[in-house]
Amino acid sequence: MRPVDIIYKKRNGEINTKEEIEFMINGYVNGQIPDYQVSAWLMAIYFNGMTKEERYHLTMVMRDSGDIIDLSGIKGIKIDKHSTGGVGDKTTLAVGPLVASAGLKVSKLSGRGLGHTGGTIDKLEAIPGFQTAISKDEFFKIANEVGMVVAGQTGNIAPADKKIYALRDVTATVDEISLISASIMSKKLAVGSDGIVLDVKTGSGAFMKNINDAIELAKSMVEIAELNNRKIVALVTNMDQPLGDNVGNSLEVLEAIETLKGKGPEDFTELCIELGANMLDLSGLYTYENAKKILKENIENGKALEVMRNWIKSQGGNEKVVDNPEEILPISKEIVEFRAEEDGFISHIDTEKVGIASMVLGAGRKKKEDEIDYSVGIKILKKLGVKVSKGDIIAKLYVSDKSNVKEALDLLKAAYKITSNPPKEEKMKLIYEKIV
Numbered sequence: 001m002r003p004v005d006i007i008y009k010k011r012n013g014e015i016n017t018k019e020e021i022e023f024m025i026n027g028y029v030n031g032q033i034p035d036y037q038v039s040a041w042l043m044a045i046y047f048n049g050m051t052k053e054e055r056y057h058l059t060m061v062m063r064d065s066g067d068i069i070d071l072s073g074i075k076g077i078k079i080d081k082h083s084t085g086g087v088g089d090k091t092t093l094a095v096g097p098l099v100a101s102a103g104l105k106v107s108k109l110s111g112r113g114l115g116h117t118g119g120t121i122d123k124l125e126a127i128p129g130f131q132t133a134i135s136k137d138e139f140f141k142i143a144n145e146v147g148m149v150v151a152g153q154t155g156n157i158a159p160a161d162k163k164i165y166a167l168r169d170v171t172a173t174v175d176e177i178s179l180i181s182a183s184i185m186s187k188k189l190a191v192g193s194d195g196i197v198l199d200v201k202t203g204s205g206a207f208m209k210n211i212n213d214a215i216e217l218a219k220s221m222v223e224i225a226e227l228n229n230r231k232i233v234a235l236v237t238n239m240d241q242p243l244g245d246n247v248g249n250s251l252e253v254l255e256a257i258e259t260l261k262g263k264g265p266e267d268f269t270e271l272c273i274e275l276g277a278n279m280l281d282l283s284g285l286y287t288y289e290n291a292k293k294i295l296k297e298n299i300e301n302g303k304a305l306e307v308m309r310n311w312i313k314s315q316g317g318n319e320k321v322v323d324n325p326e327e328i329l330p331i332s333k334e335i336v337e338f339r340a341e342e343d344g345f346i347s348h349i350d351t352e353k354v355g356i357a358s359m360v361l362g363a364g365r366k367k368k369e370d371e372i373d374y375s376v377g378i379k380i381l382k383k384l385g386v387k388v389s390k391g392d393i394i395a396k397l398y399v400s401d402k403s404n405v406k407e408a409l410d411l412l413k414a415a416y417k418i419t420s421n422p423p424k425e426e427k428m429k430l431i432y433e434k435i436v
């Protein structure tokens, strides 16, 4: 087999066989096929796409390039949840304890943030003492005893994806449905959960800006999981505005805690209940309707918050954070207000710019090696459809290095559009579609 022939076929819109896909991926990982040939192949895939079978083969060969995590040592039903990434997306922090309080086991491997989207591991590390680098034995023990555990993803899950993602990043081949599906699902299928609930984000703060592309991506990932006999459900959800009100590490932990106390923002609370109900439904423990009822009850009766407390404690964090989050979390006292410059309705928020503004303040990394400032971020007071008058506070910036403030404020100014008419209802809908 020669790489050039495989590239040639894909360039001409033909189908690559399982063997050809294996040859390209394994050859690249082993260093036998150079960057330039894999780049050309990726670009050919970008323009000509892949069939359902090709996507599946690509996913499986990438999955099999690394470790397969066997979760059978954790008793009970394990349902994984994955979000394609957005701004203010602290869902795992709240939905994990919530579904664990209803009897599921949540044992997650999560990542750090890069660019405008945050990462669960960074958010958790905002809690003083919280350890995300835990041993395999601890991971299993905590999952069994508490029902909820999150650890940082090891370098050896789907290493082929890591190498290919880095190449896609610099060859303008990230935003292609086959490649995104295989990248995400190779990592999800490497972990032996009983089922997966996907939250596929769409809108100005998501990878998939267009809803039809997001639906196609969701369908593609569902098909891949089904070919692997894995139970799966995908929700396509709104990222045309930040999720909840808080963006930035400590602020997001605070919001997750408030949500489990029944005092969270409406959109975030609703999304947690929806995702959680789908996780429980998929597990077979409850029907969707009963699951929703139980989850709401477990917020009201404090059971979900107790799971969060035990989880934080068992991973070395200061569990008093659930009682006094504002005292225990590092949250900057230095606040700068972002105000409306005219009267009207908030009709558009470029959510990616809000994420970048938070990153510029120090909440995220521009480069992998950058340090994060947990204390900074943005609290959004006015979201889509809200009527504002000139001078109203739209958002509060929690700052620590003042030299970044102008850039962050300029980004917010460019992100918010105020017009005389409100946006269409569709733009504010939380859940667009469920793909099973």
Ligand code: URA
Residues within 6 Å of the ligand: 084, 165, 174, 179, 180, 181, 183, 184, 207
């Ligand atoms: N997330 C991933 O893990 N891979 C992609 O290609 C896009 C988002």
